[in-house]
Amino acid sequence: MTGRRRIRSTFLRSFSRPVRATALSAGALAACASLTAGCGVIPGATGGSGDDPIKIMTWAPEKTDATNKPGMPAMARAYGRWINSHGGVNGRKLEVLTCNDHNDSVGAAKCARRAAAEDVVAVVGSYSQFGDSYLAPLESAGIPYIGGYGVTNEEFTGPMSYPVNGGQPVLLAGLGRALSASCGPVALVRPDSIAGDQLPALLDSGLKAGRHTAAADHLAAEDATEYGGQAEQALRSATRDVARKGCVVPALGDRTDTFMDSFRRTRDEFPAVRTATVLGSVDQTVINATGGASGPYEGAYITGWYPVASDARWDPMKKVINEEAFGDNRIDPADAGVQTTWIAYTVLKAALDKIGNGEVSADSVRHTLDGGLKVSTGGLTPTLHWPYESKLAGLGLPRLVNADVTLQVVQGGRLVAAKKTGGSGINGITDMTSTLESADLD
Secondary structure (H helix, E strand, C coil), X not given: CHHHHHHHHHCCHHHCCCCCCCCCCHHHHHHHHHCCCCEEEECCCCCCCCCCCEEEEEECCCCCCCCCCCHHHHHHHHHHHHHHHCCCECCECEEEEEECCCCCHHHHHHHHHHHHHCCCCEEECCCCCCHHHHHHHHHHHCCCEECCCCCCHHHHCCCCEECCCCHHHHHHXXXXXXXXXXXXXXXXXXXXXXXXXHHHHHHHHHHHHCCCCCCEEEEECCCCCCCHHHHHHHHHHHCCCCCCCCEEEECCHXXXXXXXXXXXXXXXXXXXXXXEEECCCCCHHHHHHCCHHHXXXXXXXXXXXXXXXXXXXXXXXXXXXXXXXXXXXXXCCCCHHHHHHHHHHHHHHHHHHHHCCCCCCHHHHHHHHHCCCCECCCCCCCCECCCCCCCCHHHCCCCCCCXXXXXXXXXXXXXXXXXXXXXXXXXXXXXXXXXXXXXCCC
16 A cells, blocks of 8 residues: 555656745745845735735746746736736736756755735746645645646645646547547657656546547656657557558657657557647647647647637636737747746636635635635636545546547647547547546556
8 A cells, every 4th residue: 555655646756846845934934035046026016904905926947957837927927917916806907926956856845935925815826846746845835836747646645735737647648548449559658757657647548438449658867868769669569450541659758859859750650549648748838849730640649638729718818828928939839838827817816806805815715725716717717616536536536627628739839629430539528537436546
């Protein structure tokens, strides 16, 4: 049982770096009042008691050599300006603080300690790979973490985390379900690690739900600089049935691009094979950076959490962007990070509206979310609420409350909704809760 618990608690680490948890001492709280590096702020109006601005923080890595999500803090700032230009929330302005975690555990901890020092009421719509580092300071200060990107396991286990999507578990199960209808043999390329050991079970849960055989499992080093051997092996596995077009699924986190470079050089010998992966390994910003329509992801299946950017349900977000951030090329409405930030701020606004003219604090926001608040996101997600334990608590993910996925495909360099294939593929939004409940993670 101990081994099983260890595996479950770490199965997403292939998408993040291992770090030690960071404790928050009273001395650190006092010292962090002077921590300003990497942080910015949209000032709100000041006033007397009850009229002070409501402070929120959003963080994400920017200008690093690894994953960057500048659109998330930029979207947060645009949302703050838009709310303030329309009278604020119950007459009070939002003061949106932002922080750059620099893609390292120290930076993530500094952002969290600054949030505590600034007395923010919530951290909203943020991205960081270092859940061990930022959740301890937030929990010590009683600050809720609303709408993380879903990149760490801690986001689905921490009692003060309020996720708005289903992270990688949902995406892999959904991808397996989609590929069961549209692919012949499926080959998974994943990290050779304890964390990576969980990925086949998640993908296979979806494949088996569609009465498809399990994927061929190909292991790869997490820190490899070239994947030519794994690419060739995966392509051969995917073409073992000449009657059906196979699919290769790279699930290597931030090494997926490295794999795709090798895959592209080998693929000419296997023209019938398609690729498929998940958001978190690939998103619109990665597709853009790797050549768009002429890049290696053209034609690839990708599972996502939300409707495609062209869906009318995103029109309110696009209106805010046009009014408050027109011309800001950091904010791409098709980026899952930007979309997650928008949904997270929708949750925050619902909580503040529920509090009304009462005291607004981290405690009151948290108690409101814990008290059964149900949040409509205009159809972008199911109605969100966070019971003490979700239906997927038995999987080790008690905070996972949204198991919806969408199937998308890269066409012309853009993520668009995939059409139903063979009459049985995923079309629109599919709830993967029952599929995940049957996943064998032992």
